Amino acid sequence: MQKKKLIVDFDDTIVESIFLQRVNRFLKTSYTFDNFTNxxxxxxVPIDKRNEFFDSFCDTNPYSDVKLVDGARESLEKLSKVYDIYICSGCVMYNMPNKSAQIFAYKYEFLINNFPFLSPQKFIFTNSKEIISADIMIDDYLSNxxxxxxxxxLFTSYHNKNFSDKELEEKGIKRVNSWKEVCQILL
Ligand SMILES: [Mg+2]
Known part of the structure; x- marks a missing residue:
């Protein structure tokens, strides 16, 4: 029997946000995810420093020391035996399209190095996720x-905690709080 097609997001679903660490380094602050709901x-970053912030953003690979979301690797390995897994991730930064080429390479390298059991042929790099057609999709960003x-x-993340279960249900979406929960539902 053909495996079901499972589409999995990358940022804030498999790896923690790269922006928190970068913002803290740039502003010399120690914000945590609890400080953000957007x-x-x-x-x-103050408006007058944004250009400087984004200019420095891609200078070094922001994924070189990013943290994996708890259980992501083990869960995807188990799921890959049952499902046909595609990783789908946007790589074009909305405010720096001319500097986003590196992001494609950084994400690709991260995936082949950390998820050797996934097929690189099934990495989809697009910001237009509405074109995706599949059996199952997991993403932290509601609009995706x-x-x-x-x-x-909807994979729970700092910025999506305020959506109620009822609100999500009306859109045909179910919240999952962890990879453990994903496995409990899908395996
Ligand atoms: Mg995401």
């Missing part, structure tokens, strides 16, 4: 869960 952590997907899961 998706764009970089909004905290708009494609032709039978089962949609």
């Amino acid at each position: 998706y764009y952590i970089d909004d905290i 869960l708009k494609g032709n997907i039978k089962q949609k899961f």
Whole structure:
């Protein structure tokens, strides 16, 4: 029997946000995820320093010391035996499209080095996730869960905690709080 197609997001689903660490380093602060409820952590950088912040953003690989979300690797390895897994991730930074080429390479390298059991042929790098058609999709960003997907899961992250279960249910989406929970539902 053909395996079901499972689409998994990358940032804030497999790896923790790269922006928190970068913002803290730039502003010499020690913010934690609890300090943010908006998706764009970089909004905290004062307007007059934003250009400088983004100019330095891609100078070194922001994924070189990023943390994996707890249980992501083990869970994806188990899931890969049962599902046909595709990683789908946007690489074009909305405010620095001309500097985003490196992001494609950084993410690709991270995935092949840390997830050797996934097929690089099944990495999809697009910001237009509404074109995706699949059985299941897991993503932390609500707007990304708009494609032709039978089962949609919102992966809990600092910026999406305020959506109620009822609100999500109306959009045909179920919240999952951890990779452990993903495995309990899908395996
Ligand atoms: Mg994400």
